[in-house]
Amino acid sequence: MAKITLDRIKHSYLAKPDDPDDWALKEVDEVWEDGTAYALLGPSGCGKTTLLNIISGLITPTHGRVLFNNDDVTNTPTTERHIAQVFQFPVVYDTMTVQENLAFPLRNRGVDKDKIKTRVHEIAKMLDLSEMLSRRASGLTADGKQKISLARGLVRDDVNVIMFDEPLTVIDPHLKWLLRSKLKELHQSVGVTMIYVTHDQTEALTFADRVVVLHEGTVVQIGTPVELFEEPQHTFVGHFIGSPGMNFLPCDIIDGVASFAGNTIETATQQLPEVRPESLEVGVRPEFIHFDQKGFPVKIDKVDDLGRYQLVQTQHQGHSIKIVLNEGEEIPSENPCIVFDPKYTRLYADGWVIN
Template structure:
C-alpha cells in the first residue's frame, strides 16, 4: 500500500481562465497508507476525474501526484501498481470465476500455491466459493461485478485499490452486504481504498474519511459524524442527510438574531457572536433530527404553518413554512415522534430551532 499525496488541478480546456473552466480546482490532499476513503458528490463534480488522475488514466493539467514521496505524475497505471474496479464488470467471460480471480496473480508470476490460497480467501469473503468452477459468461450482472471486485482485491502488492461507483449494477439488498464485506476486508488487510460514489449511504458506511466534492472542489473532508454534526459548507449540510439540513436567513440587529420578524437570543460563543455581528446577514442551519415541538412560550422556538405531516413509520416528517409579514420566509422539515400525529394542515407549530446543534454560516461557510 502507499501514501498518496496530491497537489493538483485539472482542466479539459486549454488555457483555463475562470473556475468554471476547471473540472478539478486546486486541491492539496493526502490519502494515508491503509486508509479507507470515499469521494462523494453529485454527477459532474469531479470525482471520477480525480480518481483517474490518481490511477494514471489521466494526467492532471497542473500539479503533481506522489506515491510514498515518489513523483508519479507522468507514470502509467502499471508503473503506479494500481488496481481499479469500474462501474460495470470488467472480466473474461471465457474464463471461470476462479480463473478470473487468479488472472492478476498469475500474470505477475505469483506461485500457484499462493494463488490458490489468495483466490480461495477472496472468494470466501465475497461468497463466490460455490461458483469458482463456473464459466463467467453465464452469470448475472451483479455476480460478474462481484468478480470484478474480487479481481481488484486479490492482489496484496498494489499501492491502492480504486473503486469507481462499483455497486451501480448490484441489487439493493446485495449492495448492503457488499459494503459490509468491503469494510471487513479493509479492516483485515488494511488496504488503501478510494471509493467514488454519489450515494451518501455507501460513502458514510464504507469510508473512514469522506471527501465531499462540489463543482470540482473538495468542500469538506472528515468522518461521517463530522459531516452530519458540523457541515463545513451549506452544500455539505444539504447533501448529507435525508432530508438535508434546514437553512433560514437571519440578521444580526441590536445584539440579537432577527429571524422572520422575531428576535432571538440563543447562547452563542464569543467568536460566533462576533462573526455574526460583523457579517450582519447569515444563514442558520439545523438538522431535521434536532428540531422539536415546543410551547409558544419557548424563547428559542420559531412558528411554522403546517404544510404536511407524513407518517414514515418510524417517525413523522413535518413540513412547515416560516412566515414573515404574511409571506413565506423559509421552510423547515422536522423528524418528530407520535406527537406530530395531531397536527393538521394550516395549524401553527412551534419548533425549537436554536439549540446546541444549530450551525451558523457566513458566505456559505461554517462559523467555527
C-alpha cells in the same frame, strides 16, 4: 498499502483554461491516511471521477503532484502504480473461467504457479467465490462479476489502494446491501486503503471511515459521517447529506446576536461578524428543531408520517422550515412554536460556515 498525498491538484479537460468554470477540479490539497476507507461523495459532474482517474493514473493532472508514500507518482503509468479498480459496469474476461480471471493479474506479473493457486483460493474463499471457480465468468450475475473485479485487485499483495467507481450501480437492491457489508468487512480484515466514489449518501456513509464531499470541483468537507451530519462546513454538505436536507434561513446580525425574521437565534457559532456579510444564513438540521412555547410561532403546512419518524413542514413569514420528529412525538395543535437546538445551529456566509 500507501498514504496518498494530493499536492495542490488542479485539473481541466480544456487545453487553455481561463474561466474558473473551465476547471473540473479546482484545487485539492489533501493527505489521505494509509489503511483508511474513503468515500468520494458528490453529484454527477462534481469532479469525483476525475479525481479518481488522477489517483489511478488514467489522467495526468494539469497542476500539482500525486504522492504514494512520499514517492511522486504524478507521471507514473497506471500499470506501475500498483492499484486496483472496480468499475461501474463489471469488467470480466469473458472467455476465461472465474479462476483464470483471478489469476490473470498475477500471471501477467510472472508470479509462479503454486503461489497463484494458493492466493486465488484464499481470495475466492474470502469473497465466497470458491464454488464457482471453474465456471465461465461470462455466465455470472452482475454482483458475481463485480466480486471478480474486486478479487482481481485483492489477489495482488502489492496493491497500494483499491478504488471503486460507483460499483453498485448495476446490482439488484437487495444484493447491494449484502455486497456493501461485504466490502466493509473486507476493509476491516485486509486493511488496504480504499477509495469509493458514489453519489449515494447511504453508500458513502455506511462504507467509509471518512467521507470526502465534492462540490463543483472543490472539496467542501472531509469528515466522519457523524461530523458531516452534525457539523456541516458548507451549505452544500447540509443540503446533500441527510434526508430531508438542512434548513437554511436568511439571517441578520442585530446588536451582536443572530436574528432570523426578527427572532433572536442562539447558535454554536462563537465569533459573530460585526456586520452582516453577504448572504448570511443560519443553518439547522430538521432533526435539531423541536416544538417549544419559548420559541417563535410557525404555521404547520403538512405532516408526513414516514414510519420511524414524522416530517413536519412548517413556515414562518413565508420561509419554509422542515422538522423531523420521532415516531409518536406530539405535534401541538394550537399556536405551535419552535426552537433550534443551539449546539447544532450554525451561521454560514457565502456557503461556508463561520468559525
